[in-house]
Amino acid sequence: MNIPFSPPYIDQAVIDQVLDALKNKWITTGPKVKALEQEILELTETDATICVNSWTSGAILMLKWFGVKPGDEVIVPAYTYCATALSVLHCGAKPIMVDVLDDFTIDPEKVREAITPKTKAIIAVDFAGWPCNYDLLKSVIESPKVRKLFKPQTDKQATLGRVLLIADAAHSIGSTYQGKPAAKKCDITIFSFHAVKNITTAEGGCICLNLPAAFNAQEEYNYLKIYTLNGQNKDALTRAKSGGWRYDILFEGLKINMPDICAAIGLAQIKKYVQTLLPARKLIANEYLNGFKDQEWFMAPSLVDSERESCYHLFPLRIKGLTEFHRDRVIDDLTALGIAVNVHFIPMPMLTCFKKLGYEMKDYPMAYRNYSNEISLPIYPQLTKTEIRFIIASLIKVVNIQVNSMQNGMVESEMLIPVRL
Numbered sequence: 001m002n003i004p005f006s007p008p009y010i011d012q013a014v015i016d017q018v019l020d021a022l023k024n025k026w027i028t029t030g031p032k033v034k035a036l037e038q039e040i041l042e043l044t045e046t047d048a049t050i051c052v053n054s055w056t057s058g059a060i061l062m063l064k065w066f067g068v069k070p071g072d073e074v075i076v077p078a079y080t081y082c083a084t085a086l087s088v089l090h091c092g093a094k095p096i097m098v099d100v101l102d103d104f105t106i107d108p109e110k111v112r113e114a115i116t117p118k119t120k121a122i123i124a125v126d127f128a129g130w131p132c133n134y135d136l137l138k139s140v141i142e143s144p145k146v147r148k149l150f151k152p153q154t155d156k157q158a159t160l161g162r163v164l165l166i167a168d169a170a171h172s173i174g175s176t177y178q179g180k181p182a183a184k185k186c187d188i189t190i191f192s193f194h195a196v197k198n199i200t201t202a203e204g205g206c207i208c209l210n211l212p213a214a215f216n217a218q219e220e221y222n223y224l225k226i227y228t229l230n231g232q233n234k235d236a237l238t239r240a241k242s243g244g245w246r247y248d249i250l251f252e253g254l255k256i257n258m259p260d261i262c263a264a265i266g267l268a269q270i271k272k273y274v275q276t277l278l279p280a281r282k283l284i285a286n287e288y289l290n291g292f293k294d295q296e297w298f299m300a301p302s303l304v305d306s307e308r309e310s311c312y313h314l315f316p317l318r319i320k321g322l323t324e325f326h327r328d329r330v331i332d333d334l335t336a337l338g339i340a341v342n343v344h345f346i347p348m349p350m351l352t353c354f355k356k357l358g359y360e361m362k363d364y365p366m367a368y369r370n371y372s373n374e375i376s377l378p379i380y381p382q383l384t385k386t387e388i389r390f391i392i393a394s395l396i397k398v399v400n401i402q403v404n405s406m407q408n409g410m411v412e413s414e415m416l417i418p419v420r421l
């Protein structure tokens, strides 16, 4: 077998949409981006949606929009993709990493402890599509004690009057919270449309605004659109249509707009997302749950409870009692069988960039624990029943080999590469 980890969903409808953009002879930001933004607006029920060229650039944009600058702090989980913290560094501010809960999401109590007068924002990560506990996070940032610490330094900060809550929703388009789109739970929700995500535009992202009533969503949308285009007051399409050559640069904007040729891919996919693509992912998750339920070592991922439902972006199972060394052997064995799996994530304090900045893995014991025995299995609509059965049977086989080798007295000190704490 040769089962890739997360190939993009490219059907005839996707190809037709891209061809349509090519044939229309309009390939950069234009009608396809507008149509994609409209689809996302309907899916998320938020107040405004702005497409950009990646999650990362969207996060930098929104931190800059809020006025995050050197001397400020932004709280992030230690357990995420590097971009969550890099976006903060790119604004000159300091990412304050905190530990996660057993379900991989940021620990609201640790957030409370980390808030200082320098804190301007929190970026919470909906790991694997599983929304963070936003009710708790909101009660933290809205508590009078925490509000009193907040020191507004820009108009936006004064208007909000408290710490900004951003969802790193790179994984979680289509997730729900209390029966509504999870994107409605935060001030700002940012999706990624990178090639491996549930919906892709090859590279891309989308910012959803869900700000308090003191903000005018339409005005913020207009301002942010200009921000994504070098601060230029007329976009290329407007100029092409009106024939007007004159424009102005209003402020030092970024250049992070999404091209139509990319939006076309996502536009074709999102039209099928709720009806077809998302249920297909859920079906596979249920096959896995059923396939592994009798295995003593199986620790199921958080996918649904009375309040939240994941969009099944990943199937991040954990293997009870397995050490990092033996987990890596399981991955080698699956790879040898032609099954591509992944680990989400290598916690940031284990990466050179963050080690150099002084972050230490020993400060995040839950993140290490969650990482050490985690494996993400393939989960996407194109997976066949035969492939799913093969993955289930193979994982059971190779895990049992490793579990036995651990139990049969393989001395840990002989087997283990030094734990990379």
Ligand SMILES: *Cc1c(COP(=O)(O)O)cnc(C)c1O
Pocket: 053, 054, 055, 056, 057, 080, 081, 083, 084, 125, 168, 170, 171, 191, 192, 193, 194, 204, 205
């Ligand atoms: C993919 C991902 C990102 C980055 O998305 P880009 O669109 O590649 O910038 C950020 N955060 C998380 C959790 C991700 O998985």
